[in-house]
Amino acid sequence: MIITLKNNFHNTEVRVNVPNDGELSIGQAKRVRKMLCGSDSCTCGVVRGPQDFPVDWVEINSCWEGSRRYDIFTVVFKED
Secondary structure: OEEEEEEOOOOEEEEEEOOOOOEOOHHHHHHHHHHHOOOOOOOOOOOEOOOOOOEEEEEEEEEEEOOEEEEEEEEEEOOO
């Protein structure tokens, strides 16, 4: 399912194809972070503000491998 994720602090948005389980690939997560907020020091929250249906909310977990950070984005959909 293709959805649009938004950041209303930076007034940016990105369209992404989300699999049924809602978890974005590492490559998709990098693209979402870069397009919505490219700054590592910003505290905007990357996905911020009201999202369009069917997105209920987005869980973002940052993981570290040595000095490299990668994000895990999980999109939670509203139930019908």
